Amino acid sequence: MSLRTRVETAADRAATRRVHMAAFPGPDEADLVDALRRDPAWLPQLSLVAVDRTGLVVGHALLTRLPIGDGRGLALAPVAVAPEWQRQGVGELVVRAALRAAEEAGEKLVVVLGDPSYYRRFGFTPAGEHEVTGPFEVPGEYFQALALPSYDGSPRGRCRYPEPFDAEPSDVA
DSSP: OOEEEEEOOGGGHHHHHHHHHHHSSSSHHHHHHHHHHTSTTOOGGGEEEEEETTOOEEEEEEEEEEEETTEEEEEEEEEEEOGGGTTTTHHHHHHHHHHHHHHHTTOOEEEEESOHHHHGGGTOEEGGGGTEEOSSOOOTTTEEEEEOTTOOSOOOEEBOOOGGGTSOHHHHO
């Protein structure tokens, strides 16, 4: 596999949208990324793409600002890989690149809602272990957190996802 990761550029936006549209059954995740780009939670340096040797975008991982209690952290979502590149390690590659970028930026904590057996490989554990709760009811093992090296026990508390996560799919297009 000859791929590299880098920060997404404005020129990548259409290709990133195509990856999300191909990876998911509908436009919800692609629309969410577009809406997050217009939201104060957007952190352009934490939108990472995986590209093949020709420069084609084949994967995307996004971290956005997330209030947690009286502090702040990051939300990992969405993550997408073009179907022809799935099950080849592209998702792991782009997620690790995004987490490295967050670490280098001095961020403390990342939360994700997802399959514990997948996200455990990155070091995510149930968010409750960090005294962090989500804004919705899900089994505890699915709402997870990753403490980055600068984590000092804070932030703690309830997460508030950026507004685009709450929008109806037709509202974010």
